[in-house]
Structure formats: C-alpha cells, structure tokens
Amino acid sequence: MNGILTLHVAGAFLSTMATGIMIFFSAILAPVLFRRLGREGAGDVLHHLFPLYHKTVAIMALLAAASLYVYRIEALALAAAAVLAILQLVLILPKTAALRLAAREDAAAKAAFGRLHGVSMLLNLTALILLAAVSLRLLAA
DSSP: OHHHHHHHHHHHHHHHHHHHHHHIIIIIIHHHHHHHHHHHHHHHHHHHHHHHHHHHHHHHHHHHHHHTTTSHHHHHHHHHHHHHHHHIIIIIHHHHHHHHHHTTTOHHHHHHHHHHHHHHHHHHHHHHHHHHHHHHHHHHO
C-alpha cells in the first residue's frame, strides 16, 4: 500500500505542477509579454518559449500518467493531455512559426495563423482542463 501512496503523491504533484505551469504561462506570462513588448515582441519571445513549454507539459503529464497506472481513468486523461501538448509541439508550432512572419504582410497568412492559433488555444485549454481535473481529483482523495 505504501508504494501505491507514493505513486499517488508523485502523480498528484506532477499533474498539479503541470497545471500550475500552464496557468502561469497562459494567464500571467503571455499577457505581461504582450502588454510590455507589443504583439511582435511578445510573439518573438513566445515563439522561443513554446517548444520548452509544450515539452515540459508533455513530460510531466506522461510521468504523472505512468505513476498513476492503477488509476486508469486519471492515467488516460493525463496521457491525453500529453498527446495534446505533443501535437502542438510537432504539428501546430512548425506551421504557426512559418505563418507568423508571413502574417505581417499577407492577409491570407494572417487568417491562417489566426485559425491555427485558435486551434492551439483550444488544445491548450483542453489539456489544462484534463490536468486540472485529475489534480483536483487526486488531491481530494
């Protein structure tokens, strides 16, 4: 039983840390960067931070899922959050990076960037909800 409790604590810690990182990044860091640096400056900084952000979320969610193998639903939710972060890292970020600079001068590229940004925000929000739900459930247990 002691080993299961240790895994429970590890999973709760990792999922809660990933949730906190996502909230900090989305609700504090990004808005401050946009206010202080403007759209282009913030975009340049975030362009460099996003790969590390998504890798961190994916790794923490996968480690939490692995430590919670006895909690099948929670482990699946965490694995889904990790997959969403990986999809953003592998599929969305390269496309937005290519469109970001072109969007400054091309209306079609700007529209495509806006659509991808919306998809990215939806994937990020979904991962955040999954991580937060698992964190709250584990902390309540």
